[in-house]
Amino acid sequence: MILSLPVFSGGCADRTDSGTPVVFEEETESEKEQITIGFSQLGAESDWRSANTDSMLSSFTDEYGYSLIYENGQQKQSYQITELRSFIQQEVDYILLAPVTESGWDGVLEEAAEAEIPVILVDRRVDADKSLYSCWLGSDFELESRKLCEWVDAYTRARGMEPSDLNIIHIQGTMGSTAQMGRSRGLANAVREKGWNILGQMSGDFTETKGREVMTAYLKRFDNINVVYCENDNEAIGAIQAIESAGRTAGPDIDKGDILVVSFDGVTEDILSVAASGKIAAIAECNPQHGPKVRALIEALEAGESVEKFNYVDERIFSALPEVTEVTVDGVVYPIERIE
Numbered sequence: 001m002i003l004s005l006p007v008f009s010g011g012c013a014d015r016t017d018s019g020t021p022v023v024f025e026e027e028t029e030s031e032k033e034q035i036t037i038g039f040s041q042l043g044a045e046s047d048w049r050s051a052n053t054d055s056m057l058s059s060f061t062d063e064y065g066y067s068l069i070y071e072n073g074q075q076k077q078s079y080q081i082t083e084l085r086s087f088i089q090q091e092v093d094y095i096l097l098a099p100v101t102e103s104g105w106d107g108v109l110e111e112a113a114e115a116e117i118p119v120i121l122v123d124r125r126v127d128a129d130k131s132l133y134s135c136w137l138g139s140d141f142e143l144e145s146r147k148l149c150e151w152v153d154a155y156t157r158a159r160g161m162e163p164s165d166l167n168i169i170h171i172q173g174t175m176g177s178t179a180q181m182g183r184s185r186g187l188a189n190a191v192r193e194k195g196w197n198i199l200g201q202m203s204g205d206f207t208e209t210k211g212r213e214v215m216t217a218y219l220k221r222f223d224n225i226n227v228v229y230c231e232n233d234n235e236a237i238g239a240i241q242a243i244e245s246a247g248r249t250a251g252p253d254i255d256k257g258d259i260l261v262v263s264f265d266g267v268t269e270d271i272l273s274v275a276a277s278g279k280i281a282a283i284a285e286c287n288p289q290h291g292p293k294v295r296a297l298i299e300a301l302e303a304g305e306s307v308e309k310f311n312y313v314d315e316r317i318f319s320a321l322p323e324v325t326e327v328t329v330d331g332v333v334y335p336i337e338r339i340e
């Protein structure tokens, strides 16, 4: 909370020794209430990230009683650490951190704790001691993956394929990020349990450019790829470009030579229309609308209430293909949202 000192202007007047009137102004309601937030966003690598940044920027406005300092870490942890230190120096009321990777945050989080500035983690997590942050809000990345893998299994069976027919390229996200680790773990377990084949596995850093580069290289090396598991939609777009440049097709007819592309996010109309065409066969939704939920957490903390340490957002799974209508994970049934 900013405790503003009285400022000079028209309000109640006093008189100095020299006789000059000194005027104090009552602070306005909004000045009294204003909470200063330092938000270190990890980068601008994907459509998901842009939607997430928009959600945060539009939730911490003057109108809601916040003053937000936004910084973009450009996918570099060292930049994010510098940003946090500057927030500490500016004595912000809260730090919001969307960390690029999980490890290496202990030192700067201890500095924030010493300065008694609460830290809220957004999207990805850190592996530091849990006492060093107030709470976290984001997705269950492994659950997203398990839903998508169940979809791949059900869909390929419906197309008359055996699990051992699946030859998968796995384009990973930023290595060491929570999203990558959860989505890679989900696939690794499915590969083992179902008996699929992984031909290659490499990071595409959640970007279209790297997704295209990785896929281009694998298409030169293997001629039997029939599934590409991309850890986000931007990588999938890059992979589809590589597939088409190599004279292959990305599509649902995996039993007739198409390469089946699956991915995560589903946040823009453009991506959903790519999925409607079947070029991306299924997308496990990753919900970027964190702003209002983080604001509610801060309001609860301000009111002295205790909040859950780990807060999950709800997510769906999308496909335009009619073969699979639902998937079940841990006994919970998730309907497939049909996109047209």
Ligand code: GYE
Pocket: 045, 046, 047, 048, 049, 123, 124, 139, 179, 206, 231, 232, 233, 264, 265, 286
């Ligand atoms: O899925 C991807 C982004 O951490 C959930 O990061 C996020 C992921 C998101 O670059 O598109």
